[in-house]
Each structure stands twice: as C-alpha cells, then as structure tokens.
Amino acid sequence: xxxxxxxxxxxxxxxxxxxxxxxxxxxxxxxxxxxxAIAAYPYLKPAGKGKFHRDHVRSWQIWLxxxxxxxxxxxxxxxxxxxxxxxxxxxxxxxxxxxxxxxxYHKLGGHTGDTYGAIVEWxxxxxxxxxxxxxxSN
Numbered sequence: 001x002x003x004x005x006x007x008x009x010x011x012x013x014x015x016x017x018x019x020x021x022x023x024x025x026x027x028x029x030x031x032x033x034x035x036x037a038i039a040a041y042p043y044l045k046p047a048g049k050g051k052f053h054r055d056h057v058r059s060w061q062i063w064l065x066x067x068x069x070x071x072x073x074x075x076x077x078x079x080x081x082x083x084x085x086x087x088x089x090x091x092x093x094x095x096x097x098x099x100x101x102x103x104x105y106h107k108l109g110g111h112t113g114d115t116y117g118a119i120v121e122w123x124x125x126x127x128x129x130x131x132x133x134x135x136x137s138n
Contacts, residue, residue: 004121011128018085021076022131025089028069030123033097034116036062041101044110053116066094088134096126 015022039062043054070090077086100122104115111119 029093037101
C-alpha cells in the first residue's frame with residue numbers, strides 16, 4: 001500500500017497541467033475497472049463482502065457506465081476545447097482499469113473483495129504513471 005501511495009505521489013508531482021481533471025478521471029476509471037471485474041470474473045470465495053456484488057451486478061450495467069463515462073469525457077473535452085485530452089483520458093483509463101482486473105484474474109484465477117480494492121488502487125497508479133510519462137499536452 002505504501003508503494004502504491006509513493007507511485008501515485010511521484011506521478012502526480014510530475015503532472016502540472018490539468019491535474020484536477022486527471023484526478024477525477026483516474027478515480028472514475030479505477031472504479032469502472034472494479035465494476036467490470038466484478039461482472040466479468042468469478043469470485044474465489046464461497047462467501048464474503050465482494051460476493052454480494054458479484055451476485056447482483058449485470059453486464060449491461062458495466063457497458064452503460066462505460067458509455068456514460070465516454071460521453072462525459074467527450075462532453076468535457078468539447079466544452080473545454082480539449083478533444084485530444086478527452087480521448088487520451090478515455091483510452092488510458094479504459095486500458096489501465098481493464099488490464100489490471102484481467103491481470104489479477106490471470107494470476108489468481110478469480111477475485112475477492114481485496115482484489116477488487118487492488119484494482120482501483122493499481123488502476124489509478126497506472127493511470128497517473130502513464131500520464132506522467134506521456135504528458136497532458138494535446
């Protein structure tokens with residue numbers, strides 16, 4: 001947990017432009033990755049706090065939230081004249097959150113409540129690190 005915190009702080013320290021937008025987007029995409037993993041992959045334990053979510057999330061809800069996030073990103077990008085940034089945010093967010101859940105599934109064979117939380121944290125860290133490496137300019 002401390003390593004993730006340091007990674008996030010280091011990445012955010014290098015992002016000087018549009019930091020607020022990137023913070024909000026990272027948070028949203030990290031939670032979408034968690035939601036996607038809940039719907040897409042099996043739960044490893046017969047019971048647990050995460051099992052409740054696995055039993056009640058439907059795939060159409062995942063795609064609805066995905067489309068809403070894309071629409072909001074595009075709307076903000078159009079309103080602010082930052083279409084390229086909106087596309088970059090959506091692409092990096094979707095890929096980072098999707099890949100973290102898939103990687104954990106590949107390594108563990110399923111998910112638990114702990115891995116759902118790890119998806120959020122690692123997706124955010126990967127999102128910040130990618131933006132730190134690529135920059136926020138159009």
